[in-house]
Amino acid sequence: MAKKQYDLIVIGAGGAGSTAATTGASLGKRVALIERDKLGGTCLNYGCDPTKTLLNTANLLYHAQHASTLGLLFPQATVDWAAVQAHVRQVQKTIRGGTLEQARAGIKAQGIDLFMGEAMFTSPHEIRVNNENLRGKRFVIATGTVAFIPEIEGLSDTGYITNEEAVSLPDLPKRLVVIGGGPIGLEFAQMFSRFGVQVVVIERGKQPLPSEDPELAMALCTRLAAEGIRLEFGAEMRCGEINKRGKHIHVQCQDGKEELLVTDELLIAVGRRPALDELNLEAAGVQYTEEGITTNDTLRTNVPHIWAAGDITSEYQFTHVASDQGKLVAHNVFVRKPQTFDDRVIPWVTYTDPELARVGLSEADLKEAKIKYRVGRAYFNKLDRAIANDQTFGSVKLLADADGKLLGGHILGANAGDLIAPVVYAMRFGLTVKMIADAMLPYPTMAEAVRWAAAEF
Numbered sequence: 447m448a449k450k451q452y453d454l455i456v457i458g459a460g461g462a463g464s465t466a467a468t469t470g471a472s473l474g475k476r477v478a479l480i481e482r483d484k485l486g487g488t489c490l491n492y493g494c495d496p497t498k499t500l501l502n503t504a505n506l507l508y509h510a511q512h513a514s515t516l517g518l519l520f521p522q523a524t525v526d527w528a529a530v531q532a533h534v535r536q537v538q539k540t541i542r543g544g545t546l547e548q549a550r551a552g553i554k555a556q557g558i559d560l561f562m563g564e565a566m567f568t569s570p571h572e573i574r575v576n577n578e579n580l581r582g583k584r585f586v587i588a589t590g591t592v593a594f595i596p597e598i599e600g601l602s603d604t605g606y607i608t609n610e611e612a613v614s615l616p617d618l619p620k621r622l623v624v625i626g627g628g629p630i631g632l633e634f635a636q637m638f639s640r641f642g643v644q645v646v647v648i649e650r651g652k653q654p655l656p657s658e659d660p661e662l663a664m665a666l667c668t669r670l671a672a673e674g675i676r677l678e679f680g681a682e683m684r685c686g687e688i689n690k691r692g693k694h695i696h697v698q699c700q701d702g703k704e705e706l707l708v709t710d711e712l713l714i715a716v717g718r719r720p721a722l723d724e725l726n727l728e729a730a731g732v733q734y735t736e737e738g739i740t741t742n743d744t745l746r747t748n749v750p751h752i753w754a755a756g757d758i759t760s761e762y763q764f765t766h767v768a769s770d771q772g773k774l775v776a777h778n779v780f781v782r783k784p785q786t787f788d789d790r791v792i793p794w795v796t797y798t799d800p801e802l803a804r805v806g807l808s809e810a811d812l813k814e815a816k817i818k819y820r821v822g823r824a825y826f827n828k829l830d831r832a833i834a835n836d837q838t839f840g841s842v843k844l845l846a847d848a849d850g851k852l853l854g855g856h857i858l859g860a861n862a863g864d865l866i867a868p869v870v871y872a873m874r875f876g877l878t879v880k881m882i883a884d885a886m887l888p889y890p891t892m893a894e895a896v897r898w899a900a901a902e903f
């Protein structure tokens with residue numbers, strides 16, 4: 447049987463792959479898109495969107511239960527878990543643009559041939575999916591990552607969940623142990639805790655959120671602990687077993703003592719690993735490491751007609767990076783002079799309440815690079831709108847060089863993920879702290895904190 451031939455074959459329909467495929471099709475190219483699970487990838491199905499929906503619902507519940515200081519009493523504020531889950535499914539459907547079938551039809555309507563199945567290279571130009579062989583002139587690999595499962599004695603017999611199950615649990619557990627205190631672990635910890643689950647977080651690192659400003663990260667963790675989440679840093683799960691009382695988690699704590707935690711559910715959130723086990727990259731000759739697929743800065747692999755985009759190749763594992771890379775790579779595969787991926791200004795957010803947002807360099811980065819910098823600070827407890835909103839926790843920290851050029855921004859506070867936007871623009875387009883301080887903002891707004899931090903310089 448004649449093989450189907452394509453200008454571009456994209457593997458993985460997450461943020462990177464979907465964008466690459468639609469961009470390729472919009473350039474008038476013959477495109478195939480292969481997906482083994484659900485359209486939308488990790489973000490829509492098991493990541494950003496369901497977690498943010500659940501966090502929002504949990505936050506509403508928590509604030510309703512704690513609104514008496516504002517003069518409000520919600521004696522009935524409680525959870526209907528089945529309805530919470532139905533809402534998550536509805537949000538996913540809306541973002542997807544309909545049911546899975548409608549989304550598939552939408553892809554096909556753009557002239558893309560969609561194959562639902564596991565992709566496997568059989569040669570540098572050929573791929574097999576569902577016993578069908580496809581031939582491509584060029585390929586984009588955008589297979590993302592899956593949860594990394596550490597080797598711990600008794601773990602599989604004890605039973606555990608990852609983010610995939612955690613966003614759609616049929617019932618709320620009474621007790622939850624989270625292994626991993628990174629952004630994903632902390633978001634789940636706060637979400638479940640605010641739904642009434644007793645949560646313990648076990649984190650091997652001694653410092654919380656090592657990619658963040660240590661002072662702000664510590665302040666956030668103090669806040670989470672004050673809410674009732676038990677956070678154990680410098681602690682490690684040694685082994686586990688299950689009996690009728692629950693899952694038994696043996697933990698070695700920072701002080702060297704062993705502790706037994708009995709829990710109903712165990713969530714593993716210790717990081718991600720590249721999804722390339724089934725791709726058979728050897729048949730295509732594509733080089734990879736434990737971190738993912740190796741590319742140059744135009745996202746090209748060592749095999750000239752094969753490219754990679756998104757989490758599978760990026761050190762920045764975020765949806766905004768994946769979709770920007772997907773768009774760039776679809777152009778790069780068809781042009782003579784490919785463009786490089788610009789990673790100078792990449793923001794990210796830990797979506798706890800309060801949120802922790804970051805862009806650019808940290809003080810530790812600047813010290814290591816021996817770059818002289820100054821710090822501008824504004825505290826939400828001094829800001830009128832924050833006081834009015836009862837959102838006084840946290841601060842804005844801007845870092846700038848002697849000329850006032852912004853080097854980094856770090857915000858801990860309500861909606862910090864939105865408040866970081868002006869800092870991103872300023873860094874991207876070279877605005878100085880003086881320019882930020884000189885721009886009038888409406889009173890009273892939370893965004894004024896960014897202006898006041900800039901004015902500190």
Ligand SMILES: Cc1cc2nc3c(=O)[nH]c(=O)nc-3n(C[C@H](O)[C@H](O)[C@H](O)COP(=O)(O)OP(=O)(O)OC[C@H]3O[C@@H](n4cnc5c(N)ncnc54)[C@H](O)[C@@H]3O)c2cc1C
Nearest residue numbers: 458460461462482487488493494565590756757763764765
């Ligand atoms: C719990 C959680 C919360 C997150 N929250 C955020 C957030 O708030 N903001 C943010 O920016 N990022 C967030 N992320 C990260 C974000 O989800 C990823 O950066 C993003 O999904 C990466 O997109 P991608 O296209 O590279 O990979 P993915 O979205 O993982 O898509 C890869 C696709 O490839 C498919 N695939 C893999 N192998 C094959 C194969 N052999 N054949 C066919 N198909 C294959 C997979 O099924 C998958 O659908 C979160 C991640 C997690 C886990």
